[in-house]
Each structure stands twice: as structure tokens, then as C-alpha cells.
Amino acid sequence: MSFSRKDYSRFLSQGNAPAPRASRSQGNAPRASRSQGNASRNCNPPSPASQNQQAGLSLPPSNPNSPNPSHSATHPPTGRLNDLTLEELLDSPGRQSLQRLDPNRPPGTLWFDIDGSVAAYDRKIFERVFKEPHANWTQTPNAVVNLWYESFAQMYNWDKFINERVRDEFEDKLKDRMSDQVSRWKGKWKNKGDEAKPKLIDPQVWAGLVRFWRDPKSEIRSINSRNARYHDPDGLGISKHRSGQTSFKSRARKHCEETVDSTPNFLVVLEQTHRKPDGTFIDRKSEEIYKEVSSRIEEEESQLFTGDNTESSASGGLSVAAKNKIYAQVAPRKKGRLYGVGSLQHEASSVTAGPAPTHNDPVILSEKLAAAEARLQLQAEKIHSFDAYFEYLAEKDPVFAACIEDHLNRQMQTPQELRRATRPEAIRPEPIRPAELRQELVPDQPPLLHKLFNFSLF
Template identity: 30%
Template sequence: MGSRKKQKQSQQSPLPSQYQFFPRTTAPPVPNRRSPPGVSDYPPPRQLFQDSHARTEAASAHLPQPSPPPPPQPRRSETSAARNGPSSSEAQDSASTERPEAVNPTLSDGFLRQINELISQPNRGRDIPILSPNFEPGTTWFGRDKGKLTRRISKTFRKKFDAAYYSWTVVPRDKQETIFIEFAKTHTWSQIHTGLVQEKFESICQLRMKDMVSICRRSRKQPNWIHDTLWEEMTAYWDTPAAEKKSETASVARLSERNGLGPHKHNTGQKSFQQIEYEMVEELGRPVSLGEVYIKTHTKKDGTYVDLKAEQVAEIYKKNKEAKLTALEAENSQSSDGASNDRQLSIEEDTEIFLLSTFTDERGHYYGIGSLQQTLVNGKRKYSEVSSSAFLDMNKQLEEAHRKIEEQAASNAAQATTIAEQGATIAEQGVTIAEQAKQINEFGVVKKFLSATDHRFDQFVSTNSTT
């Protein structure tokens, strides 16, 4: 009887094969490694292990290959290092792309939570500037505000200058985040742009603090944002041999001869090259090339160039441009139809000629374009919304639409006021008519009374009535 039960259990096991258990004395069967497991033997891998890159060769033979997962995000230390690198120092006031890539904020959890609470407040953009790299109507962005954001950021970290901060890199991280919080109290943006705003903010802080502290070190004039005790500490450090040697080394590198043509100069002042380009587009009402921006930023008011190197690049650029135009004229003159077909250089062609005419440094950065270097990928402009006439036309159309909407709203409000006044007048007239009807009714009653009580009343009425 007992043997029959055992045979019945062995024949009808309610569990799948992977859940069969064997006595400790019996070795489990060796699986056939040549036969791959079926798809149903495993849960869907992308649901349970979304970040896993492991895929067995056998499973890949039966399943379609999934799209590769996104690359891992850099660590905070790596992002900070990249942000403080040499290339990021040229990013002051540079505008973003038309579709900016997402940038993850590197704020600590506590500060990031504070930022999100600030920018998530309802009606927050009613009284403070709204930042957006997409340039929606009513928003502003770095490089498109004539330096207002740069001045505001400089004012913010001057108020928090309470230690010997010789550069932005020596400011403690929690202090940097505190200054960013202060900036967020007076500006707002969409939460998805927090990382990009932080990147622009810290880039400006790095440049402006370096410039401001360097001016103080050279002039030895105490500014009002550095208190007396801190000023004594900083001047004492600047007078040490180590600090003087470091300053001398930096000065030699900055003023060193570059191919015998001297250091790089330009006349942009506090404005970024991006801001200069945007102002030129607004002024001319058309796109501009990098060569045009270069001539604008390296020419004095009297028409001369700021230095020999700027003049040399400009002359090479003009010659190459003339050669290209001459070649185009020759092609047009050989056309078989004989029609006039003069063609001017496009913005892309003009920019390409300039980039071939200027110098590059050891990092591949083009001489003479400043923060516009960030708009280049392999020698091509990766976006052109700043120099796009279509963008300007769209802005003008939006402004015109807003103006018409405001005029219509004002007209509607005036009409509503007129209708309300007319309604009030009609109501007053109705009240007057009602009072008059009441008085007439009362006079009728009096007439009936006098007619009934005094016969002389009817005689008086008939004598004095007029026909």
C-alpha cells in the first residue's frame, strides 16, 4: 500500500521540475548546457533588471535585441571636475541649445529639496524672472538678458563673501549650494532645468569671482563687500612668496607671446560673445556668421584692430572669403542659360571660411569666438537659434499677437464698462418712472375724492381745462 502511494506521488507531482527536491544522499541531475532555457522559464528581464546589461548568448538567439540602456550618469565628483575644467571657464552667459540636453543637478539632497520647494510654489513667476533655455515668451536666459543675470549672481555671492575665497573652487561645497539657494529665491524655472541652471550659475560664479578677486589683488583697494579683518587676511596671503610666485607664473602665461603676435585681446568688456551675437541679430534683423561676430568684437571704434593677431586673422578671413566669392562668380558666368545667378555665401559657408582662417590652441579651441566655442561640434554650429531669422520672426509674431490680445482685452473691458454704465442708467430711469406712476395714481385718487366731496371741484376743472 505504501509503495503504491509513493509511485502515485512520483507520477503526478504538482510542482514544476525546477521545484523538485532530492534527498541529500542523491546528487541532483546535471542540466544539459547545450539546450538553452526557454523564454517562459524566466521573468521578463527588463521589468526586473532594468539596469542590467547581462544577456546570455542562448537567450539572445531567441529574443530580439533590446535597445541599449542609457549611459550611466557621472558621479558627483566627476561632474564637478568636468565643470571646473578649463573648457567650462569659457561658458559665461552662453546660451543653450534649442533642445537643451538634460543636466542632472549635483546638489546634495537637502539643498535639492529646498530648490524644488521654492520653484514649485504656485504663481511663483508672477513677480520674479522666469529662466528657460527654450526662450518662451516672458522668460529670460543666460546670454540673452544683456548681462542682468551675471550682475545678479555677482551681487548674490558678494553678499555671502564671508571667508578668504580666492576663487570659486576654494569655496566649500555647502557654501556654493547656499549661494545657489539665494539666487533661486529671486528667480524661478522648470524643475527639469535645475541642473542646467546650476551649471550656468557656477560657471558665472567661477569667472566673476576670479575677475573680481584678481582686480582687488592687483589694485589693493578694499571693496565694500570684503570686511576689514578678512581684507587683512587676504592681503597678507597675497604678499607671501608662494602666492607671488603663483601670480607671476599665471601672468607670464597670460602675457606670453603667441607666435610673436602678443596676447589675445577683444573689446566685449563684460558681455559674452553670445550676447554680442544676439545683439547683432537684433540690430541687423538677420542671422550673422562667426566671422561677422569676430570683426565686431576685435575692431576698435576707429576701425583698427585690437592687436596684430586679430588683424592677421581678419585679413586671412577676408581674403579667403573673396576667393570663395570669385569662384562662385566664375561658376555663374559659365552657366549655359546665360541668366544672372549671383549667389551670396550662406551663414554656414561664411562661418566655415572663418574657422579655416583662424587659429586653434592645443585643445582645439578656435581663436576669437569666446563662449561661442560651445556652439561648435566638429567645426559645425550645433544650433542656430540665436542667429536664426525665423526665430526673430517668430518672436515678433508672438509680440504682435500679445499686443493684439492686450488691445482686445482693453477694448472688451471698456465695452463692459459702457454696458454696465448704460445698465445703471436704465435702472435709474426705471426707478424714476415707477415713482412718477405712483404719483399719478395718487393724483387720480385725490381727484376722485374731491369730485365726490365737493361739486365745485368739477366746475373748477372744466373752467380751467385747456383743449
């Protein structure tokens, strides 16, 4: 859907021309502006959705020869603007037929940073409804972001309980797209001048962007930002990655599908995005983090396999969650973002960067239990394999059979019975028939060898 400059001006006037947005680094101000209750929501400008229009309509094609996007003759802007609040738009019954968003990605759903079509639609909204010279995210008013979000809500549907998360993901993605696009426009303008103006951008909007780029204060901020991006305070190299257009979350999801694991492995993501095909890392910082995390994981796993080390073959080592805890402890954080995990910040926020997992960790205890059960099963199989040897020896050597029977009888007797049985007058040798050794002395008792050595498996 598209809007003319007149509609956009009316949109801003009805929203009382809100002040520019504050930066996310300034705390929770942006979230507070969205969560002040229904009173503040009702002050938002009218939604572009029409009560008589299907909620799933996408943006109509624009005239590339005109700076203002064209409108559909069957759906004029005045028919689409109405008194629906954002909450009412999200509760519209026609939204059930829209493409669904779900962070867990069940079949038939999409999500940010995993499916490129969602990010592409964010960029389309920004480019087609860019009606004011907002050169960066900080200058963009809340009313404009709400307009973009309402356009996005007419393309996708999601469960109400993830409304806030969808809004956050939408703004984060749109913020990145806006920064990248305006930066590209500026780069082309420096090379070509006004000939670099995109066809969809109004000439007055473009002139406002150029004025901002020519402002000495703006140029100083741009230089400072560039220096900050290329700053190397630790002397370990400039932080960068090799993921390209593929998001970290997409790489993590692909690895989870290959390993049939629901939790993304941060160390694997770091290796995939910061390690070259020849095995070297693109910077020393990521290399040191990888080596330190790997070393701690090996140390923790070696402590799991105590005793006769038979647990090492039965156990797969630390769980992915336990490894991520170690990663969160080693990797640094900057402004709340964990280094090396990119778009997996939501997953990283649920990881406690505390001490490394201890032996009382439920995950470790369950792994130890599984290894112990496997070891006991192996011992039981070995014990059963010896039964045939003892039965064969008992048939060939009656004296040996008598010793075995006497040993079994002593184990089954109480201390008082044992003392009475060992008196000289109580000893009465009897002939032993080897065939009887195959029968259990007491019904439902363990096999012969189990009685002989008093093995207890559980």
C-alpha cells in the same frame, strides 16, 4: 536674502565641509560632483528658501556699517532654512511668477551675457554671501557654490530641460565675477593696506584673504598667471579685444536683429570686437584670422557662381552657418575655446571644424537651386517679350509666316510622319493667313516662340 556667520557655519557643517572645487581645466570633475544622482543631491545643505516664503524674494538690504549683513525681522534665517533639496526648490510652484531665463530670448525673458541685470545679480550674490576667505574659484567648496546657486534660483525661473546649462552659465559667470572682484580687492589692498577692506566683508574673512595674498607661493602663482595672460608665443601680439563691458553675445544678438538672422556670424563678431574705428586690428593674430576666413569665403562663393554668373546676383552667397564652419576651421582653439568668439562658446561648440563646405552641402545646393530658378524666370520673361515681334513679322511677311509654321509642324511630328511629309508628292503649299498665327496650333501649348526654339523651362 542674507545669512549670518553662524548660519553659514551650520550650512557648511551640515554639508560635511566638502573639499575645495577642482578647476574646470581638470576635466569633468565639477560636473560629476553635480550629477551623481539624487543621493548626492540630498547630502547638500538645506536650501535657504522657506516653504512659507514666496520664491521670488530678493536679497534684503544690508547694514553698510556692519561686517555681517543684517537680517529681515519678518523672515529670520531659521525660518528660511529647511529641508528642501535643490531639485525641490527648482520645482516649487511659486517659481512661475519669477523672471524667466531662456537662451533663445523670446519676449519677456532674459539670459546670461545678453542682459546685464543677470550678471549684476550674480555679483550681488557673491559679494553679500562671501563668508569664507576663498581667494579663487578653486578654493571654493561645492557647498558654497550650491548656496549661491540656490539664492540665484529664488530670483529667476527657467525650464527644467535647461537646468544643466543654466548651472554651467551661472558658474562661468560667477567664476569671472569672483576673479575680477578678488583681483580688484587685492589691487586696492596693495595701495591702501587694510583700509581697502569693503564694508560688507567680515574682518576675519579679509584677514584670511590678506594671508593668502602674502603667501610667497600664492604670489608666484599670481605672477605666473599674469605672464601667461601677456604671453605672446606666436609673435602676433597679446590677445585682447575692444568689446568693453558689452559681451560678445550681446553684440552678436544685436547684429542678428539687424540682419533678421537667427545665427550669430563669428566673422562679424571678430571684426566688431578686434577692429579699431580706423580699420586696423588690435593684434596681428585677429587680423590674419579675419583675412584668411574672408578669403576662403570669397573662394567658396566664387565656386557657387559658375556658368554665366547670373547666380551671383540672385544668390546671397554662403549661409552664416557655412561661414561659421570656415571660421571654426581657421581660428585656433585653446582648452576647447574657439578664438575670437568670446561668450559664444556654446554656439561655437555646435560648429564642426572640419573641411570647408563642399558642393554637396545642402545649404549650398539650396542656394544653387534658388539661383537657377531665378535665372529661368528671367529667361522666360525675355522669351515672352519676343512673341510680339514674331507675330508682327508674320503679319507683314507671309513667306516668313509659312517658314515658322512649317518649322513648328516639323517639331510636333514624329520621325515617321516627318519622313512621309518631306516626300515631293506630299508637299502641298497652302496659303497662310496671318491672323491664324495668333492662335495656338494645339490647345494649351506654349506660345509661338517657345515652340519655335523648343525651350523647356523645367
